[in-house]
Amino acid sequence: MIKRIGVMTSGGDSPGMNAAIRAIVRSALAQGLEVVAIEDGYKGMVEGRMWQMNSRSVSDIIIRGGTMLGTARLPEFTDRAVRSTAVRNLRENGVDAIVCIGGDGTYRGAMALTDMGINCIGIPGTIDNDVASSDYTIGFDTALNTVIQNIDKLRDTSSSHHRCSVVEVMGNHCGDLAVFAGLSCGAELIITPEKGYDEAAILAKLKHLDEVRKKRHAIVVISEKITDANALAKKISEVTSFSGRATVLGHIQRGGSPTAFDRVLATRMGDKAVELLINGVGGHCVGMLKNEIVSMPIAEALALPRKSRDELLALHERLI
Numbered sequence: 001m002i003k004r005i006g007v008m009t010s011g012g013d014s015p016g017m018n019a020a021i022r023a024i025v026r027s028a029l030a031q032g033l034e035v036v037a038i039e040d041g042y043k044g045m046v047e048g049r050m051w052q053m054n055s056r057s058v059s060d061i062i063i064r065g066g067t068m069l070g071t072a073r074l075p076e077f078t079d080r081a082v083r084s085t086a087v088r089n090l091r092e093n094g095v096d097a098i099v100c101i102g103g104d105g106t107y108r109g110a111m112a113l114t115d116m117g118i119n120c121i122g123i124p125g126t127i128d129n130d131v132a133s134s135d136y137t138i139g140f141d142t143a144l145n146t147v148i149q150n151i152d153k154l155r156d157t158s159s160s161h162h163r164c165s166v167v168e169v170m171g172n173h174c175g176d177l178a179v180f181a182g183l184s185c186g187a188e189l190i191i192t193p194e195k196g197y198d199e200a201a202i203l204a205k206l207k208h209l210d211e212v213r214k215k216r217h218a219i220v221v222i223s224e225k226i227t228d229a230n231a232l233a234k235k236i237s238e239v240t241s242f243s244g245r246a247t248v249l250g251h252i253q254r255g256g257s258p259t260a261f262d263r264v265l266a267t268r269m270g271d272k273a274v275e276l277l278i279n280g281v282g283g284h285c286v287g288m289l290k291n292e293i294v295s296m297p298i299a300e301a302l303a304l305p306r307k308s309r310d311e312l313l314a315l316h317e318r319l320i
């Protein structure tokens with residue numbers, strides 16, 4: 001029977017992580033467990049930075065973006081000797097089990113720790129929505145809404161100036177932010193890593209929209225890490241009569257108060273993670289599939305194929 005659990009956030013921060021921490025702490029306390037905060041993910045775990053939480057420790061955080069626990073990356077955590085130090089620190093602090101909030105890297109760390117005798121449950125916290133075991137990750141909806149607000153503003157000025165706005169969004173090799181933002185904003189083009197980059201086809205399409213369809217403006221949403229958005233905008237200016245302008249949204253996408261969707265998702269997932277730990281489960285991750293909060297082994301989750309967005313992209317094509 002576990003008595004004391006740890007909670008940590010790892011990888012990139014995302015809005016709603018705090019709501020998950022709050023749910024984990026309050027749910028665990030309500031069921032007679034003690035909770036220890038682990039600072040800065042696996043880094044703080046290895047350095048022994050942990051402290052006991054109470055109900056008040058998570059007051060007022062549900063509305064805040066970021067993570068009150070801090071987050072970090074520690075590539076050395078793949079090394080068993082480094083993890084042994086973490087396990088020793090956890091044992092010294094009486095931590096029997098942990099909830100790890102983060103992306104797939106965090107899940108790998110959680111699986112490795114479970115194999116060393118500390119049961120861990122993963123919760124998907126990332127704005128990228130790149131975790132296949134959950135329809136949505138915590139933070140994606142908030143980031144998406146931030147992207148939409150910004151693209152809507154760009155549209156106002158784009159139509160006034162016969163501009164083509166190239167907007168680069170985050171996603172870290174996952175096109176979901178681009179696809180959902182493109183659909184939400186009525187973008188003319190959506191370019192994702194999954195679809196691939198065909199510059200000649202992109203320019204031909206914009207030329208058609210400009211010369212044949214007589215569009216007043218065009219919005220191109222492109223995922224990060226595909227090409228230089230500024231260079232693409234320059235080519236658009238050269239090839240079409242649109243004035244191409246690039247906007248790289250960057251880290252503003254990661255901040256801000258979480259949406260209602262993310263708060264509810266995080267709250268449900270946090271509570272589920274505690275339930276799993278109480279039931280002696282380790283090495284699993286929590287997800288939301290078809291609006292149900294579910295869990296599965298992390299190894300199984302990591303082997304799932306990517307979510308296909310072909311249908312959404314085909315729908316987008318029909319509506320341009």
Ligand code: ATP
Pocket residue numbers: 010011012013042043072073074075076077078079102103104105106107108109110112125126128
């Ligand atoms: P994001 O999606 O925001 O990038 P992430 O959890 O995928 O989040 P990573 O940097 O990939 O972010 O992983 C976070 C941390 O998890 C790493 O810095 C490392 O400490 C740990 N980690 C990653 N992979 C492994 C692994 N194979 N074994 C043990 N620990 C790992």
